[in-house]
Amino acid sequence: MEIKTKLFFLAIVAMVVAVSGCVGQKPVVTASNDGIVITDFSADSYAVDEGELVTFSIDVENQGGVDASYVMAELSGVENNWRESDGSIVVDTMPKWGDLDMKAPDPQYNMPGGYKTTYWKLKTPEVPQLTMSFPVKAKVTYMYKTTGAIQVKSFGSTYYETEYLAKGKTLTDAMTVTNTNAPVKILLTDKTPPIIVDDSMDADEMQSFVIRFKLQNVGSGFPVTEGVPGRFYGNINIAGGPFKFKDCLGVIDSSEVEINEDNVDLAKLKLRSGEVTISCEVEVSKSAWASRQEETMNMLFDLYYGYYVDKEVSVKIFGK
Numbered sequence: 001m002e003i004k005t006k007l008f009f010l011a012i013v014a015m016v017v018a019v020s021g022c023v024g025q026k027p028v029v030t031a032s033n034d035g036i037v038i039t040d041f042s043a044d045s046y047a048v049d050e051g052e053l054v055t056f057s058i059d060v061e062n063q064g065g066v067d068a069s070y071v072m073a074e075l076s077g078v079e080n081n082w083r084e085s086d087g088s089i090v091v092d093t094m095p096k097w098g099d100l101d102m103k104a105p106d107p108q109y110n111m112p113g114g115y116k117t118t119y120w121k122l123k124t125p126e127v128p129q130l131t132m133s134f135p136v137k138a139k140v141t142y143m144y145k146t147t148g149a150i151q152v153k154s155f156g157s158t159y160y161e162t163e164y165l166a167k168g169k170t171l172t173d174a175m176t177v178t179n180t181n182a183p184v185k186i187l188l189t190d191k192t193p194p195i196i197v198d199d200s201m202d203a204d205e206m207q208s209f210v211i212r213f214k215l216q217n218v219g220s221g222f223p224v225t226e227g228v229p230g231r232f233y234g235n236i237n238i239a240g241g242p243f244k245f246k247d248c249l250g251v252i253d254s255s256e257v258e259i260n261e262d263n264v265d266l267a268k269l270k271l272r273s274g275e276v277t278i279s280c281e282v283e284v285s286k287s288a289w290a291s292r293q294e295e296t297m298n299m300l301f302d303l304y305y306g307y308y309v310d311k312e313v314s315v316k317i318f319g320k
Contacts, residue, residue: 026112028105032181033218034309035064036071036102041138041311049318050127053085056120056313058138062102062113065181068142071100073118076137076310081125093139094120102142127319137312141224146182146234146303150175150213151296154195154241154284157203159293175211183219184232184269186301189277195297197289208246208283211299215264216275221309229270232305234259236280241295242288248280259303 031037040059048054056075062068074093082090102114125134153174155164164171174194179185189212197207217223225231236257238244244255249263257280260266268276282297289295 025110026115028107028110028112029061029063030065030105030107030113030181031063033185034181034183034220035062035066035144035307036068036140036142036309037061037063037220038138038140038309038311041313043136043313043315046314047316047318048124050124050320052124054122054124054315056122056136056138057117058119058140058311059115059117060102060140061115062104063181064104064113064144064183066104066145066147068102068104068114068144069100070098070306071102071116071140071142072096072098074139074141075120076139077135078120078122081134083123083125085121085123087123090122096120124315124317127317129319131316131318133314133316135312135314137310139308139310141306141308144182144184144305144307146180146184146186146301146305148177148179148186148301148303150177150186150188150211150299150301152192152195152211152299154197154243154295154297156199156289156291156293157196158199160194160196177213182303183217183221183307184223184303184305185216185218186303187214187216187275189214195282195284197284197286197292199286199289203286205286206283207286208281210279210281212277212279214275214277215259215269215303217269217271217273219307219309221307222272223266223269223305224308225304225306228261230266230268230274231261232259232266232269232303234301234303237300238282238297239300240298241284241292243282243284243297246281246283248282249278253283 044055073096096118105113175192238255248257251257
């Protein structure tokens with residue numbers, strides 16, 4: 001009887017621990033078009049007298065698909081008028097963190113992304129009028145990465161004619177794209193037909209095809225790398241099948257292309273929903289295609305960039 005009582009007691013304790021863990025667990029939140037998200041930026045008071053203390057607090061979370069690095073939070077709008085708690089004039093944006101890394105969420109294991117909170121306690125400035133409203137903006141910058149792929153289905157002309165055209169089959173997904181959750185993405189410009197390699201006897205040995213896509217800022221902020229709006233770096237690799245780039249961003253006869261501000265007008269990405277369209281000419285030799293019937297060409301992307309998001313509040317200050 002005593003053993004049963006102990007077992008019953010242990011079972012109750014285990015249930016309490018399990019329930020407590022579930023209740024206390026932060027939910028996993030993911031954002032398909034963002035990385036670091038400012039989940040809250042607030043002041044402890046929005047109407048105060050001049051010379052009074054106001055505490056600004058910010059909560060940030062990595063809701064994207066990869067780890068973030070060099071996360072930094074700053075305040076804008078407080079320089080040269082607000083005062084620190086010791087009375088000295090604020091002379092900069094009062095950066096916090098700077099070398100902070102934040103893990104990406106992992107929904108598979110119910111693990112939320114990295115989460116961080118920080119505070120600024122400041123004295124309100126003197127105002128020359130009875131009341132003045134002061135906008136204060138929290139800015140967060142971080143380094144991020146987008147990994148993506150464009151997949152294009154390819155067929156030998158003989159196989160395509162007999163298995164698709166002759167049978168009236170249609171191909172609706174000849175070209176597809178995938179991306180990690182991130183604020184900059186690789187997107188398709190339009191519906192692209194499959195690559196058809198002419199494998200007839202009198203066909204040209206070298207055959208080329210144009211692949212068009214775009215890089216777009218889909219996030220809540222802007223790419224800013226090394227202080228330059230719109231700038232980012234990256235590379236494109238071809239994998240799968242006997243394909244290579246004939247000409248892509250000025251790179252000739254290669255399976256790898258580097259993306260930088262010298263070959264792409266990256267300034268277009270500094271706008272919300274800004275985008276830049278890229279056309280790459282892909283080449284395949286008939287002899288390298290050989291007796292293949294079908295193949296999938298993969299264009300693999302890695303994009304590296306800094307990103308900036310912000311949120312603003314307004315504090316009304318009453319003069320003396």
